[in-house]
Amino acid sequence: MPDLRAPGGSAAPYDALLLLSFGGPEGPEDVVPFLENVTRGRGIPRERLVEVGQHYFLFGGVSPINEQNRELLAVLRKDFAEHGLDLPVYWGNRNWAPHLVDAMREMAGDGVRRVAVLTTSAYASYSGCRQYRENLADALAVLEAEGAPRMRVDKLRHYYNHPGFVEPMVDNTLAALAELPEPVRNHAHLVFTTHSIPTTAADGSGPVEGHGKGGAYVPQHLEVAARIAAGVTEATGVEHRRWELVYQSRSGAPHIPWLEPDICDHLEALHRAGAAGAVMVPIGFVSDHMEVKYDLDTEAMARAAELGLPVTRAGTVGADPRFAAAVRDLVLERAAVERGEEVERRCAVGSMLPSHDVCPRGCCPNPRANRPAAAGTD
Numbered sequence: 108m109p110d111l112r113a114p115g116g117s118a119a120p121y122d123a124l125l126l127l128s129f130g131g132p133e134g135p136e137d138v139v140p141f142l143e144n145v146t147r148g149r150g151i152p153r154e155r156l157v158e159v160g161q162h163y164f165l166f167g168g169v170s171p172i173n174e175q176n177r178e179l180l181a182v183l184r185k186d187f188a189e190h191g192l193d194l195p196v197y198w199g200n201r202n203w204a205p206h207l208v209d210a211m212r213e214m215a216g217d218g219v220r221r222v223a224v225l226t227t228s229a230y231a232s233y234s235g236c237r238q239y240r241e242n243l244a245d246a247l248a249v250l251e252a253e254g255a256p257r258m259r260v261d262k263l264r265h266y267y268n269h270p271g272f273v274e275p276m277v278d279n280t281l282a283a284l285a286e287l288p289e290p291v292r293n294h295a296h297l298v299f300t301t302h303s304i305p306t307t308a309a310d311g312s313g314p315v316e317g318h319g320k321g322g323a324y325v326p327q328h329l330e331v332a333a334r335i336a337a338g339v340t341e342a343t344g345v346e347h348r349r350w351e352l353v354y355q356s357r358s359g360a361p362h363i364p365w366l367e368p369d370i371c372d373h374l375e376a377l378h379r380a381g382a383a384g385a386v387m388v389p390i391g392f393v394s395d396h397m398e399v400k401y402d403l404d405t406e407a408m409a410r411a412a413e414l415g416l417p418v419t420r421a422g423t424v425g426a427d428p429r430f431a432a433a434v435r436d437l438v439l440e441r442a443a444v445e446r447g448e449e450v451e452r453r454c455a456v457g458s459m460l461p462s463h464d465v466c467p468r469g470c471c472p473n474p475r476a477n478r479p480a481a482a483g484t485d
C-alpha cells in the first residue's frame with residue numbers, strides 16, 4: 108500500500124483544508140456579543156453568562172483561542188509545504204471572526220470546490236461534532252442563496268486516538284510531573300479533565316451502534332487517559348496507576364444532570380484522601396484556551412492552593428509538529444478513501460478502532476431540534 112506519510116502524497120480530490128474552530132473574543136467590546144453567539148437559544152442562566160463574561164474580562168477581554176489557531180495554521184502550512192503537500196489551509200469559526208461563512212465565501216471565490224474539514228475537537232459529542240456539521244450546513248445554505256458555485260465538505264474523522272494527538276500529551280504530562288516537588292512526583296495522581304456536557308448529550312454521542320448506552324464521549328476520553336497514563340509509566344518507570352477522568356466548565360441549569368465530578372470537587376476529595384499531589388491533564392481540549400486558562404489555571408489552581416495540594420497542569424497539543432503531521436496523515440488517508448483506494452493502515456493507538464469517516468444517521472443528536480447538518484449520513 109502507498110505510504111500515507113510519503114512526500115508528495117496526493118490530497119486529490121480535495122482543493123483545501125478548512126480549520127473549523129470555536130472562536131473567541133479579541134477585545135473587551137467583543138465579549139458580550141461573543142457570549143450571545145455561543146448561547147443563543149441554549150437556556151443558559153443569566154448569572155452564568157455574567158460569570159463567564161468576568162472570566163474573559165479578567166484576561167482583558169481576549170481569549171487565547173484565536174492566536175492559538177493562528178499558530179496551528181502556521182504549523183500546518185509549514186508541515187504541508189515541507190512534505191510536498193500542495194493544499195491551501197483556510198480557517199473559520201462557529202462563534203467569532205473569522206466566521207465560518209466568510210471563510211467558505213473566500214474559498215468559493217478562490218475556486219475551491221471540495222474541502223476536508225478539521226474541527227478543533229477530537230471527540231464525539233453534539234458540541235464537538237454535529238454542531239460543527241450544522242454550522243457547515245448553515246454556511247453552505249448562505250452561499251447557495253448568494254448563487255456561489257456548489258462546494259462539498261467532508262469532516263475528517265475523530266482523532267482522539269491518533270498517535271499525533273496522544274504522544275504530545277504524554278510528553279506534556281511528563282513535563283508537568285517534572286514541575287512537581289521531587290517527593291510528590293512519583294505519587295501524584297494524573298487527573299484527566301474534559302468539558303462537562305449534559306449526561307443526555309454524553310449518552311447520545313457517537314454512533315449508537317458502536318457504543319450503545321452511555322455513548323462514545325466518556326469511553327473515548329477514558330481510552331486517551333489510559334494511553335497517556337501507560338505512556339507516562341513507560342517513560343518514567345514509575346507505575347502511575349492512580350488516575351481519574353473528571354470534568355470542568357459546567358454550565359446550564361443546575362437541575363439538569365451534567366457529567367461529574369467537577370475538577371475542583373475532585374481536588375478536594377484527593378486532598379481529603381491524603382493524596383500527595385496531582386497533575387491536571389486537559390485531554391478534552393486541543394489548545395490552552397480560556398476553559399484551560401480560567402477554569403484550570405485560575406479557578407482549580409486557587410482551590411489547590413487553598414488546600415495546600417501540590418498541583419501542576421499539562422499543556423494541550425496546541426501547535427505541536429506531531430499534531431500537524433497527524434492532520435496531514437488524516438487528510439491523505441481520507442483523500443485516498445474518497446478516491447476509492449484501499450487504505451490498509453489507519454493510524455490509531457489503544458483498544459478502540461479508528462473512528463468512522465462519515466457520521467452515521469442519528470449520531471451526536473441535537474438535543475433541541477433536528478437541524479440540517481452537512482458531512483454526514485443525516
Ligand SMILES: CC1=C(CCC(=O)O)c2cc3nc(cc4[nH]c(cc5[nH]c(cc1n2)c(C)c5CCC(=O)O)c(CCC(=O)O)c4C)C(CCC(=O)O)=C3C
Nearest residue numbers: 129131149159170171172227228234235302358396397398
Ligand atoms: C464539548 C465542548 C467543548 C470541547 C469541544 C470543542 O472545542 O468544540 C467546548 C469547547 C469550548 N467552549 C468554549 C466556550 C464556551 N462554552 C460554553 C458553553 C458550552 N460548552 C459546551 C461544550 C463544549 N464546549 C456546552 C455543552 C455548553 C453549554 C451550551 C451549549 O449547549 O452550547 C460557553 C457559554 C458560557 C458557559 O456556560 O460556559 C462558552 C463561553 C470555548 C472557547 C474558549 C475560549 O474562548 O478560549 C471552547 C473551545
Ligand SMILES: [Fe+2]
Nearest residue numbers: 234302356398
Ligand atoms: Fe464550551
